[in-house]
Amino acid sequence: MTHDPFLQALSALADAAQVETRASTLLTGLVDIATEHLAVDGAGIMVAESSGLRLAYASPDGFDALERIQETAGEGPCHDALTFDEPVVVDDLSDPVQTAWPEFVAGVLAAGYGSVLALPLTGGGRTWGTLDLYRRDPGTWRPAELAGAQVLAHLAVAYLTVADDRDEARRVQRELAHAGTHDALTGLPNRVLLFDRLEQALNAARRDAGLVAVFFIDLDRFKSVNDTFGHAAGDLVLTLLASRMSATLRRGDTLARLSGDEFVLVSADLAGDDPDARRAHVDTVTERLRHALARPVRIAEVDLVVSATIGVTFGGAGSDPDDLLADADRAMYRLKHAEPGARDHPGEPPERTGSHPVVRSARQLERELVRATAEEQLEVHYQPLVHRGGRRYAVEALLRWPHPHLGLLVATEFVDLAARSGLLVGIGQWVVRRVGTDLARWREQRPDSAPAVVYVNVSSREILDPALPEVVAETLRENGLRSDQLGLELLEGSFADPEVVTRLHEYVDRGHPLSIDDFGTGYSSLSRLVDLPVRLAKIDKSFVAGIEGDPRRRALVDAVVTVAEHLGLQVVAEGVETAAQASAVRDAGCHYLQGWWCGAPAPLTRLLDEARPSGSSGDAELPTPPA
Known part of the structure; x- marks a missing residue:
């Protein structure tokens, strides 16, 4: 062996490893170097798998059959090298003293090889496999040759480790990307991906003078399923129905879960000048969807039959995705309280409409929201952020609307409507003022249970509101509060807007703590977080659901926690509903739950009435929640 060519070959392979990510290619290079520079006649790499050893690569041509003797026989020097984690050296396989591995020895001698060296590939707490070297002539393996072989073994372990780490990083990245664009329960595209697909379909329609059909699918009386059988059964029904509806799609169609029991189907490539073809397409799609939903679902020994109301609208050149979805929503609401016969033709508005004591059209709901805002009918409820040890750190302010007919509505059920109708900024200012007065009252009446910080959810639009800084400052002055007691919480995607980041810097400079919601679902904007002193990062509840029994979800949470900690953030696990989930997120390293x-979530009046143990302000011991 001459050192220069050997080292040059190793250096060339190391350079290739900088851009080559496939372990198989790198291992092939190592085997070729061994046969060329270590004075051996044959070489192979065996990879350890759960079912045993598997041949990865062997050289020269035809030599793989010799290596496979160890794979099929389950015996040989490679097996012993792994078992004892040390090299196995046989100078002369024909020596009568050599009685181990009879099937292997017979095959090797018959092939014309007389000596073998097997080195274990172990490192990083893992056994990867073996490097096997063969010579035709028996003879002693010299120390320099053993050292060269060991160098190749170490490099093989390094390349396998790097390739595995790259694969794991890509897997986590794919899962993070998928979680940001797909519904955690059904696996369908979520609102983000829906609008992206709808925009693509409309762009294609503009080019081809075609149309896009949007079907708004609302399951009928689904709330009664949750009320009667529980949310777990309701989730099972939603998952099954989503799968059935997906099976009816054409290639290129998109079915998304919008929220709750609402789904949207985008169907593109429709002829723009053929109304009969459009009608036939709508009839075909709705018939398939209804047939898929009509099959009974077995829950708790009961066969449930779920129906749906389907509103349809069309868009093409000049259509806006938001308007198109709103039109389909309105079409669905019209059909909800139309004559039964009209529901068979969702593509046409009904001739007559009735009334329903619960259902509200988007326009009617908007009018009611305007009145509720003017009359201050909205409420703020507070939900605790609990330290992993069980002590409360802060609370999140959550907007609620006690609708006189629809019951208590959460913010996600009307915030988009508030944004479209121009009410969002005013509502945001009202929430800040209400939080200020509530916190002052809380600190005065129950200082033992008052939180250290109240986090208020704000949108990008609200952050850019030029009047908001003065509203915040005035609220603090009037209620005797410090800026560090009023925090701001934004979706991670908000950091993609440079102007929003600039405004946030101003709030941080004034002492307001920042929290990121849905951390990990918008990873493309993570680079901007480095420039902001953000305090908390909330892991979306879709990551937490099922974590206690799903190693893949646990790995995903571990990855998000690792990213957050490297950015200097403390992590809050949202959506913790069971003791098992609480234990799992604690084990994953989450700081708060x-x-x-x-x-x-509860209004301030209820929180003030609840008896709590005394303690330091903002760090009261919480009673153990039920499992």
Whole structure:
């Protein structure tokens, strides 16, 4: 062996490893170097798998059959090298003293090889496989040759480790990307991906003078399923129905879960000048959807039959995705309270409409929201953020609307309507003022249970409101509060707007703590977080759901926690509903927990009435929530 060519070959392979990510290619290069520079006649790499050893690569041509003797026989020097984690050296396989591995020895001698060296590939707490070297002539393996072989073994372990780390990083990245664009329960595209697909379909329609059909699918009386059988059964029904509806799609169609029991189907490539073809397409799609939903679902020994109301609208050149979805929503609401016969033709508005004591059209709901805002009918409820040890750190302010007919509506059920109708900024200012007066009252009447910080959810639009800084400052002055007691919480995607980041810097400079919601679902904007002193990062509840029994979800949470900690953030696990989930997110390293298991959102009056143990302000010991 001459050192220069050997080292040059190793250096060339190391350079290739900088851009080559496939372990198989790198291992092939190592085997070729061994046969060329270590004075051996044959070489192979065996990879350890759960079912045993598997041949990865062997050289020269035809030599793989010799290596496979160890793979099929389950015996040989490679097996012993792995078992004892040390090299196995046989100078002369024909020596009568050599009685181990009879099937292997017979095959090797018959092939004309007389000596073998097997080195274990172990490192990083893992056994990867073996490097096997063969010579035709028996003879002693010299120390320099053993050292060269060991160098190749170490490099093989390094390349396998790097390739595995790259694969794991890509897997986590794919899962993060998928979680940001797909519904955690059904696996369908979520609102983000829906609008992206709808925009693409409309762009194609503009080019081809075609149309896009949007079907708004609302399951009928689904709330009664949750009320009767529980939310777990309701989730099972939603998952099954989503799968059935997906099976009816054409290639290129998109079915998304919008929220709750609402789904949207985008169907593109429709002829723009053929109304009969459009009608036939709508009839075909709705018939398939209804047939898929009509099959009974077995829950708790009961066969449930779920129906749906389907509103349809069309768009093409000049259509706006938001308007198109709103039109389909309105079409669905019209059909909800139309004559039964009209529901068979969702593509046409009904001739007559009735009334329903619960259902509201988007326009009617907007009028009611305007009145509710003017009359200050909205409420703010507070949900605790609990330290992993069980002590409360802060609370999140959550907007609620006690609708006289629809019951208590959460913010997600009307915030988009508020944004479209121009009410969002005013509502945001009202929430800040209400939080200020509530916190001052809380600190005065129950200082033992008052939180250290109240986090208020704000949108990008609200952050850019030029009047908001003065509203915040005035609220603090009037209620005797410090800026560090009023925090701001934004979706991670908000950091993609440079102007929003600039405004946030101004709030941080004034002492307001920042919290990121849905951390990990918008990873493309993570680079901007480095420039902001953000305090908290909330892991979306879709990551937490099922974590206690799903190693893949646990790995995903571990990855998000790792990213957050490297950015200097403390992590809050949202949506913690069971003791098992609480234990799992604690084990994953989450600093704080939030969810119904830690405490349900409640108005201030209820919180003031609840008896709590005394303690230091903002760090009261919480009672153990039910499992």
